Amino acid sequence: MLASLNIKNYALIDQMQVQFDQGFTTITGETGAGKSILLGGLSLILGKRADLNSLRDPSEKCVLEAVFNIKRYGLQSFFEAEDLDYEDQTIIRREILPSGKSRAFINDTPVTLGVLSALGEQLVDIHSQHQTLKLTENDFQFRFIDAVAQNVSSLATYGKELKELRRLEKDLREMVSHKQEAVKEYDYNQFLLKELQEARLQPGMLEELEETYEKLNNVELIKEQLGYGLQILEDEQMGVNTLVTDLKNTLKKLSGFGEVYQELAKRIESVFIELDDAGNELRDLEADIEADPAQLEETNTKLQQIYALQKKHGVMEIEELLSIQEELENKVISAEGIDERISEQEELIREKTGALNELADRIRANRLKVIPQLKEDLEKALAPLGMPNARFSIELTPTGEFGVNGKDDLLFLFSANTGGSFNELRKVASGGELSRIMLVIKAMLAQYMALPTIMFDEIDTGVSGEVSNKMAAIMQQMSQGMQVFTITHLPQVAAKGNRQYKVYKTEKDGKTYSDIRVLEDTERINELAEMLGGKQLTDSALAHARELLTAHK
Template sequence: MLTSLTIKNYALIDNLQVGFNNGLSIITGETGAGKSILLGGLSLILGKRADLSSLKDTSQKCIIEAVFDVSNYNLKSLFEAEDLDYESNTIIRREILPSGKSRAFVNDSPVNLSSLQLLGERLIDIHSQHQTLQVVSNDFQFQIIDALADNEEILQNYKSEFKKYKSLQKELNELLNFQAEAVKEHDYNSFLLNELLEANLVAGELEQLEEEHETLNNVEAIKEKLSMSYQLLSDEQIGVLPTLTELKNNLQKLKEYSPKYDDLFQRVQSSLIEMDDVFGELDVLQENLEADPKRLELVNAKLQVLNNLMHKHTVSDISELIQIKNDLDEKVAVTENLDTSIQKKQTEIDEKVAVLNTISKNIHDKRSKAIPQLSGQLETILEGLGMPNAQFKIDLTVSDHFQSNGKDVLSFLFSANKGGNFNELKKAASGGELSRIMLAIKSVLAKYIQLPTIMFDEIDTGVSGEISNKMGDIMLEMSQTMQVFSITHLPQIAAKGHSHFKVFKEDVNEVTQTNLIKLNHDERIVEIAQMLGGIEMSDSAIAHAKELLN
C-alpha cells in the first residue's frame, strides 16, 4: 500500500507531503484544481517518461518520492531478479534535473525505467473511464478465471514443465539442423577418415621410415664404409687392433719396472676393449646389411602416403594426422548416431507432452467450473450498477497446441441488452459500461487474490446517484482487503471513504499552486455539502452531507 507521497517542484505543486492509510481514500476537488497533476506525479513513480515541462521552477530539480508497504505483496523474488535491496517499506524516488535528465531510485539503488515500470505495475493500478483496455485483454481475462479457479499453484507447475518442454524442442531442432548439415559432410568426412585409417598411423613412424629409407637406398655405400672400417681395425700390418695389442704388451712390460706406467697400460687396455667391441659390431652390421628392393619399395610407398596426407591436411607431423583422424572419427560417429540421439530426444518430448496434457486438462477442468461462478457474480454486481440485462458468455475450447498458460482458447463475450447479440467486450460495451465491468471484475478479484493499490479516477462519471451509491459500496467492500483510492465528483461515493483528501488551488505571492490536504470530520461535511449544493451551502445540503457520512 502507498503510505506517503512527497512531490516537490512539479507542475503547479511547490512542496506537497501527504500520508495515506489503508482502506478507502477519497480525493475530491473542483474541476481544474489539479487532480490530474497529482496523478501525473504519481505516474512518474510508476515509470512514466518525464520531460522538462514538468518542472515548476526550471532552475530547480523536481523530486517525487513515494513510500510503499510491500510486506504482503510477495515481491522478494522480483526484487532479487531486478538486483534490488528488498525492504518492507520500499522508497521509490524520481528526480527530474533542470538539464532534462531523469533519474530513478528504489531504496536508494539506481534503476532504469523498465525495472520501475515492472515494480510499479505490482504496486498501483490507476484506472479511469478511458483506461479500460485491460479488461478486453485475453491475458487479463484468463487471470480473472484462474483467480476464481485457484489455479496459481497448478499454473506454476505447468509453466515449469512448459519451459522444460520448450527447451527440449529447441534441443531437438538443433539436433535436426545439425543432422541436416552433418549429412552433407558425412560422405566426405568418411572418405577422409578411411584414408587415414588405411595409413595405419603410428606416432613417430615417419622418422623411423625415413631412417630405414636412407639405409635401404644406400646399401652399397654403407657396405663399402663398413668393410673399410673393418679392415682399418683388423689389418695385420696397419690395423688398429694389432697396433693397440702391441702397444698394450709393451706397456705391460713397462709397468713391471715401475707402477707409474700402470695408468697408461689401463687406458690402452680400455681402448683395446672398446675397439674390440666396435670390431664385433661392425662384423654384425656387415652380416645383417643386405639389399632389399621390395622393402625399399614398400617404405617408399608408405612415405609417399604419409607425405601426401600431411600435405593434404597441412600438417608436419604424424601426431597431428592422428588428431585429425580422431576428430573425423568423432564427427562420423556423431552423424551415424544422430538418429539414436534424435529418437531419444523425441521420446523425452513425448513424455513431457503427456505430463503437460495431464496438467492442462486439470487447469481446463478447474476453469470450466469457475466460469459459471464468475459470470454469476459479475452479472449480479452489474445489475446493481444499472446494467440489469448484462450477460456474459464465456467459453473454453481446447487447442492442439500448448500455450504459456495451458491449451485453452478463451472466448469472453458480452451482451448489455436483453435479446442482444453476444460480442467481444470492446465491441459490445460502451466506455461507461466497460468502466462498470472493470469495477465489477476488480471487486471479484479482490476476494481471491492480493491486488495492488487501485486508484479509480472518476469512473463514476455520468452515472446516477443510486448507481454511484452502489459503486461506492463496492469500493468500500474492496477496501477491506486492499488499499483503494477514488477520485470522484459524487458525494455519495465521497461519503463512503475512511479518509478524505481535497485537492485545491491557491495563490501564494501571486503564484498559483496546487495542494492536497486531509479533511477532518467537520471539513468533510462542508466538502460533501458543497458537492451536493454548491458553494452556497443550504441547511438541507449540510443535513444531507451529515446523513451520508453517518
Template sequence: MLTHLTIQNYALINQLSIDFTQGLSIITGETGAGKSILLGALGLVMGKRADLSSLKYDDKKCIIEAQFNLANYQLEELFDDLDMDYEEETIIRREILPSGKSRAFVNDTPVNLSALNELSGQLVDIHSQHQTLSLSDTDFQFSILDALAKNQVKLASYRRGLSKYQKVERELRLKQLEASQSKEQYEYNLHLYKELEEAELRAGEQEELEQKLEKLNNIEEIKLQLSESYQLAASEEIGIQNQLHSLESKLQRISGFAASYEELANRVASVKIELDDVVSELEQANEDVEYNPSELEQLNDRLQLMYNLQKKHQVATVEELLVIFDQLAVKVAQVEGADEALAGLLAEQAKIAEKLDDVAGRITEARTKVIPKLIKELKKLLNSLGMPNANFQIELAPSTSYLANGKDQLSFLFAANKGGSFGELKKVASGGELSRIMLSIKNILSKNIKLPTIIFDEIDTGVSGEVSNKIAAIMDDMAKHMQVITITHLPQIAAKGQQHYKVYKGDVDGVTTSNLKQLNTEERIAEIAEMLSGKDYSESALTHAKELLEL
C-alpha cells in the same frame, strides 16, 4: 500498499508530503487544481519517461519519492529476479535533474526504467477510462479466470513443465539439424573412414618403408661394396685377417721380454677377435643381400598409398592421417547413434508432455467451472451499476499447442443490450460501460487475489444518481481487501472514504502552486457540501453532506 508520497519541484507542486493508509482514500478538488499532477508524479515513480517540462523551477531538480509496505505481497522472488534488495518498507525515488537527466532508485540502489516498470506494476494500478482497453487483452482475461479458479499453483507447475518441455524441444531440434547435416556428409565420411581403416596405417611405418626402399633401390652398390669388403678382410694372400694373424704371432714371441710387448700382443688379439666378428657379419650380410623385384613393388605400392592418402587429406605424415581417422570415426559414430539419441529425447519429451497435458487439463477444468460464476457475478454487479441487460459469453476452446498459460483459447464476448449480438469488448462497449465492467472485475478479483494499490482516476465520469451510490458501495467493498485511492467528482463516492484529501491551488509570492491536504471531519462536510451544490452551498447541502457521511 502506498504509505507515503513526497513530491518536490514537480509541475505546479513546490513541496508536498502526504501519508496514505489502508482502505478507501478519496481525492477531490476543482477542475485544474492539480489532481492529474498527482497521477503524473506517480507515473514517474512507476517508470514513465520524464522531460524538463516536469520541473516547476528549471534550475532545481525534481524529486518524487513513494514509500510502500510490501509485507503481504510475496514479492521477494520478483526482487531477486530484478536484482534488487528486498525490504518490507520499500522506497522508490525518481529524480529529474536540470540537465534533463533522469535517475531512479529502489531502496537507494540505482535501477533502470524497465526494471522499475516491472516492479511498480506489482505495486500500483492506475485505472482510468482509457486504460479499460486492457479488458480486451487475452492475458488479462485469463488472469481473471485463473484468479477465480485458484489456478496459481497449477499454473506455476505448468510453467515449470513447459520450460522443461521447451528445453528438450530445443535440444531435439538441434540434434535433428545436426543429424540432417551429418547425414549429408555421412556417406562421404564413411567412405573416407573405410579407406583409412583398410589402409591399416601405423605410426612410424612410413619411415621404415622409406628406409627399406632406399636399400632396395641401391642393392647392386650395396652388394658390390659388401663383397669387396669381405675379400679385403678375408683374402688368404693379403687379407686383413691374415695380416693381423701374422702381427699377433710376432708380438707373442716377444711378449715375455717386457710387459709393454705383452700388452701390445693382447691388444692385437682383441682387435683380431673383433675383426673376426666383423668378417663373419660381412659374409652373412653379403649372402643375405639379393635383388627382389616383388618386394620392391610392394614397398612402392604401400608408400604410394600413403602418399596418395596424405595428398587427399592435405597432410604430410601418417600420424596426421591417424588423427583424421579418429575424427572420422567419431563423425560416423554420431550419425549411426543419432537415431538412438533422438529416440531418447523424443521419449523424454513425450513423458513431459503427458504431465503437461494432465496439469493443463486440470487448469481447463477449474477455469470451466468458474465461468458461470464469473458471468453471474458480473451481471449482478453491472445490473446494480445501471446495465441491467449486460451479458457475457465466455468460452474455452482446446489448443493443440502448449501456450504460456495452458492449452486453452479464450473467447470473451459482451452484449450490452437484450437481444443484442455478442462482440469483442473494445468494439461493442462504450467507454463508460468499459469502466463499469472493469470496476466490477476488479471488485471480484480483490476478493480472490492480493491486488496492488488501485487508483481510480474519475472513472465515474458521466455517472449520477443511484449508479453513483452503487459505484461507491463497490469501491468501499474493494477497500476491505486492498488499498483503494479514488479521484472523484461525485459526493456519494467521496463520502465513502476512510481518508479524504483535497487538491487545491494557491498563490505564493505571485506564483501558482498546487497543494494536497487531508481533511478533518468539518472540512470533509464542507467539501462534500460544495460538491453537492457549489461554493455557495446551503444549509441543506451541509445536512445532505452529513447524511452521506453518516454523521
C-alpha cells in the same frame, strides 16, 4: 501498502511530500490541477519509461521516491531471487537526469527497469481509463476467470511445460534437418575417416619416419663415415686413442709431483675412457647398419601417405590430423545414431504432450466449474450499479491446440438490455458500463489476488447519484482487505474515503505549481460542497456535504 510519496522537479511539481494510511483514500481537485501528474509520478516509480519532458526544470534531475510497507505480502523470495536487501519498509527511488538517462533503486541498490516493473506489479495496481479497455481483451478475461478458478499456479506450471515442449520440438526439427545434411555428407566423411584410420597415425610418428628414411636412404655414406671415424680413433701410428694413451702415460709420471698433476692425469683418464666408449659405439653402429631397400620403400610410402593427408586437410602436424580424425569419427557416429536419437526425442515430446494435455484439461475443468457462478455474481453485482438487465454469456471452446492460456478459446459476451442480443463487450458496452463492469471485476479479483494497493483513476466517470454511491461502497468494501485509492470528481465517492486529499494549483513568480494536501474536517466539508454546488458555497451545499460525511461515518 503505499506509506509515502516524495516527488521533486516533476512536471508541475516542484517538491511534494505526502503520507498515506491504510483503508480507502479519495483524491479530488479541479480538472487540470495535476491529479494525472500524481499518477504519472507513481507510474515512473513502478517502472514506466521516462523522458526529458518529465523534468520541470530541465537543468536539474527529477527524483521520485515511494516508501512501501510490505511485511505481510510474502515478497522475500522476490528480493532473494534478485539479490536485493529485503526490508519490511522498502524504499523505491527513481531518478531522471538532465541528460535523459534514468536510474532506479530498490533499498539503495541499483536495479533495471525490468526488475523495478516486476516488483511494482506486486505492489500497486493502477487502474486508468486505458486499463478499462483491457476488459475487452481476451488475455485479461482469461486472467479474471483463472483467478476465480484458482488456476494461477496450474497456469504457471503449464507455461513452463509449454516452453519446454516448444524447446523439444525445436530440437527435433534441428535433428531432422541435421539428419538430411548428415546423410548427404556421410559417405564422404566415412571415406575421409577410412583414409586417416588406415594411416594408423600416432603422435610423433612423422619425425620418427623422417629420421628412419634419412638413415636408410644414406646407408653407404653413414657406413663410410663411421669407418673413417674408427680409423681416426684406432690407427696404430697416429690414432686418437694411441695419442691419448701416450698423453695419459706421460701425465701419470708427473702425478707424483703434486696435486695439480694428479687432477690433470685424472681428466685425461676420463677423456681416454670416453673415447674408448665412443669407439665401441662406433663399431656397434658400423656393424648394425646395412642397406634395407624393402624397409626404405615401406618408410617412403608411409611418409608420402602422411604428406598427402596433410596436404589434403591443409595441416602441418600429425596432431592436427588426429584431431580431424576424431571430428570425422564423431560425425560418422552422429549420422549412424541420429535415427535413434530422433526416436528418443519424439518419445520425450509424446510424454510432454501427454502431461500438458492433462494439465490443460484440468485448467479447462476448473474454468467450466466456476463460469456459471461467475456469471451470476457479475450480473448480481451490476444490478445496484444501474445495470439491472446486464447479462453475460461466457463461452469456453476447446481449440485442440496448445496456446498461452491452455487449449481453450474464450468468448466474453454481454447484453445490457432485456431481450438484447449478446455481443462482444467492446462492441456493445459504453464507457460508463465498462467502468462499472471493471470495478466489479476488480472487487472480485481482490478476493483471490493478494495485491497490497489499488488506485482507480476516475472509474466513476459517466455515472452519478445512487450509482456512484454504490460504486463508492464497493471500493470502501475492498479497502477492508487492501489499500484503495480513487481519483474522483463525484462528492458521493469522495465522502466515503477514510481520508480525502486535494490536488491543487498555485502560482508564484509567474510559474504554476501543483501540490497535494490532506483535508481536515472543515476543509473537507468545503471541498465537498464546492464539488456539489460550485465555487459559491451555499448553505444547502454545505449541509449536503455534512450529510454525506455523516452518512459515511
